[in-house]
Amino acid sequence: MKDINFFRKAATYATLIAAIGVSNATFAQGIATTASPASPFGISAKGGTMGLGIDLTYSINEHFKLRGGYSQMDFSRNFTNDGSQFNGKLGLGGWDLLVDAHPFANGFRVSAGAYIPSTQLNLTGATTGAGSYTINGNTYSTSQVNSFDGSAKYSGVKPYLGLGYDGFNSATDGGLYFTSDVGVIFSGAPKVTLSANCSAGTAASTCAQLATDIAAQQQSINSTLSKYNLLPVLQLGVGYRF
Incomplete structure (x- = not known):
């Protein structure tokens, strides 16, 4: 038992x-x-035709994300031409707010949204010696025109459309991922503004003609640029999903 x-x-x-x-x-x-899955938030550094910048990303699901960012880069150059010293400055960049659609729930994406480009060119010139300017077909000596200014810039909110790739969806445990974009900003033509100042002692009639020629030259340049309505965007970057 x-x-x-x-x-x-x-x-x-x-x-x-x-x-x-x-x-x-x-x-x-x-x-x-x-x-716990990886966070829906990510941050990425980018560089390309719009300068250097940063993007913040929020994933709604594997098919849609929201992305916003800013980029900027400035270049400057001084040069002398026909007795005048010129300073040129080119600024690239802008703000963007985009929707990224991933139709196959992988890295391929179609992006659309709004861009506020800050791309602009500024040029200033001052007399440094004997020389001349040709404005609207008329020639002025550097003794008659002591300074010259010009700018070309974009303004306002513009639509954006592009294609790209990012590894955000693949980073299911968080970590680094690669990003790329190829697209266009439907920017419209840049607006060009010109101005010139007469030197002291220059005849009033010459100064009046200079003002007329500057206005005509400005209109001519704006007319020529009116057909350039797109800003290309090419960017590469590295991101981190939290």
């Missing part, structure tokens, strides 16, 4: 141990399958 009780107790203990083992395995599996 003692042997029978012994075997009964052993069987009971074995059953309890097996049940505890199964429970622990099930619990561990539950922890593994319910681990």
